[in-house]
Amino acid sequence: MKKLTKEDILSVDPAKKDLGKSWIKVGMSTCGVAAGADEVYATLIDEAKKRNIEIDIRKCGCQGACSVEPLVEVNVEGLPKVLYGRVTKDVAITILERHVRNKKLLNDYIFEIN
Amino acid sequence: MEKKIIYLRDTDSAQQERINDFFTLFSNELRDANLVDLVQLVKIADIGLYEKGVAVKILPENIVYSGIKNTDVKKIIEETVKNNKIIKELLYEKKSKQVRAVLKNCGYIDPESMEDYIAAGGYKALVKVLTEMKPENVVDELKKSGLRGRGGAGYPTWMKWNFARGMNSPEKYVICNGDEGDPGAYMDRSVLEGDPHSVLEGMIIAGYTIGSSKGFFYIRAEYPLAVERVQKAIDQAIAAGLLGNNILGSGFNFELEIRLGAGAFVCGEETALIASIEGKRGTPHPRPPYPSVKGLWEKPTIINNVETLANIPALIVGGGAKFASIGTEKSKGTKVFALTGKVKNSGLVEVPMGITLREIIFDIGGGILNNRAIKAIQTGGPSGGVIPQEFLDTPVDYENLGKLGSIMGSGGMIAIDETDCLVDLAKFYLKFCVDESCGKCAPCRLGGYQLLRILEKISEGNGELEDLNRLKKISYAMQKASLCGLGQSASNPVFSTIRYFEEEYKQHIVNKKCPAGKCKALVYFKILPQKCKKCGLCMKNCPSNAILGSREAGYVIDPQKCIKCGACFDVCKFKAVMKE
Secondary structure: OOOHHHHHHHHHHHHHHOOOOOEEEOOOOHHHHHHOHHHHHHHHHHHHHHHHOOEEEEOOOOOOHHOOOOOOEEEOOOOOOOEEOOOOOHHHHHHHHHHOOOOOOOOEEOOOOO | OOEEEEEEEEEOOOOOOHHHHHHHHHHHHHHOOOOOOOEEEOOOOOOOOOOEEEEOOOOOOOOEOOOOOOOOOHHHHHHHHHOOOOOHHHEEOOOOOOOOOOOOOOOOOOOOOHHHHHOOOOHHHHHHHHHHHHHHHHHHHHHHHHEEEOOOOOEHHHHHHHHHHOOOOOOOEEEEEEOOOOOOOOHHHHHHHHHHHHHHHHHHHHHHHHOEEEEEEEHHHHHHHHHHHHHHHHHHHHHHHOEEEHHHHHHEEEEEEEEEEEOHHHHHHHHHHHHHHHOEEEEEEOOOOOOOOHHHHEEEEEEEEHHHHHHHHHHHHOOHHHHOOOOOOOOOOOOOOOEEOEEEOOOOEEEEEOOEHHHHHHHHHOHHHHOEEEEEEOHHHHOOEEEEHHHOEEEEEEHHHOOOOOOOOOOEEEEEEEEOHHHHHHHHHHHHHHHHOOOOOHHHHHHHHHHHHHHHHHHOOOOOOHHHHHHHHHHHHHHHHHHHHHHHHHOHHHHHHHHHHHHHHHHHOOOOOOOOOOHHHHOEEEEOOOOOOOOOHHHOOOOHHHHHEEOOOOEEEEEOOOOOOOOHHHHHHOEEEEOO
């Protein structure tokens, strides 16, 4: 990695981060991993490839809702940003098919905790 | 009309079947109005409201209605969905009670990517400090902000930094205390795992301010993922030139290293922590001299908690005055709590100082599990105390919690309901402190053990009233005479439970009864013949074959064999098993 300069840091506008991009984030802190986030993350990567669904799948830290881990946050154009909780392998696949491909939200897994 | 989404949720925990009727109602109305293709109806799992009836949220306008009836459905579709008109009498103005400052990047950025941290505005504070600010300006900003240590004691951060800055020494050190060990607390772990660069940035700024060129991350070895991510962050910062010599061309040098804690709770105490980094046995030593005068290798040292350091970048970018605009008179900013125990939504919450305990437990935590009654809240872990439910409306800050006999602590918050026994709770925390006492000073080593013996005696039904005075006397001696915070505060759970729940202790001592049914020696299970339907479920589930009888004759419990596990009590569908 090249050395950063002050300008590199100052020129960044945090408001523009990920503007207009579609992504899936999986909470991968200890709490999430303990609840099975590793498996969910691997499933998302594998199944997205298998099904030719192009979306940026990332890891992130703990969102705070530890009682409903693993947490998966999904942002797809035209739909609100959604936080899914208690995500299993099967739910992860449904998220890819139903939410990402068909732009329909899933019943019973959305958590709006503050 | 543009596309819309309707979220649907029944917020009454007692009536989970009702939501399907509403789903059908909405579907039918949408079909009749020819809106099926335009409106998506979604049942969601949590809408952030509790015990407020059926709630809907209409997106993208973010309109929330609560307590809706069958008859409101048509109106909502006609007025709000079709014509964007708000129905005032149903509207719920939902305001988030949480303020995310320390946790703002947790769950937002990729913790293993420095680019992502910078894209979210990271390291701007470092640039600002290195180009525009002198060390004394940083201290001034901290003073204006009123930031106090988040590790528990609440010492003003600016004073700590200013002492160390004023010391004339060529070598000084910055230490990040990541030895989080309170049972049920994991705020620091989440910050280190979710946003390691913010803590790194805070440490570099601290180094610049006090004139230090070397810092240590002290992280407990039980947090392997945190250690891995912090190490990655350090490597990335070195590669990018944010650690090392001549950082960003300013002439300031700083390096960072991780040291692992080997699992002793007492190493979270600053003098023991220093001994541990030096490679000595982790035991505390008397203060003064304070670490800011004579710390690591006898050089001036500042030790800050993870959360304190994670507060620094945003504080510098936004300014001290902005930081101080949140909070109470003497406690500024936000605090992260690990909300656990008998609460519905356990997890991490970040709230402004001055919020009430009731808001945290009921509005954010969603109330108590199984809708039982709340009895008390425990804050501050084994060094803290309990706060009974009468004081739920107390605003949370360092002073208020102290007045109630508890402490802010590092941020553990445990909800206790009517099925928890306070004697048992005091015993649990005391046992933890007895196990973790380093043994160096007598008040902690002997006092803790004696307290535990007395509590065990009480919970076994052998207590006497004089024991209450003994508990108080020993507790007092430990508070006054112990060497470090561990011993001084180990008796806090005992003190505060006696203060508020003396009646419960007396029940154990005089009546030989445990009202919550937790203390096994004082609990008896009995099958009530008049209620028993002779189904035999209790017998099937008894792990110790203590239930005798048959489907014809009925069942009885053999007290000799009963291990008081409560399995029969839990499985009986007819409430025929009695616990007393």
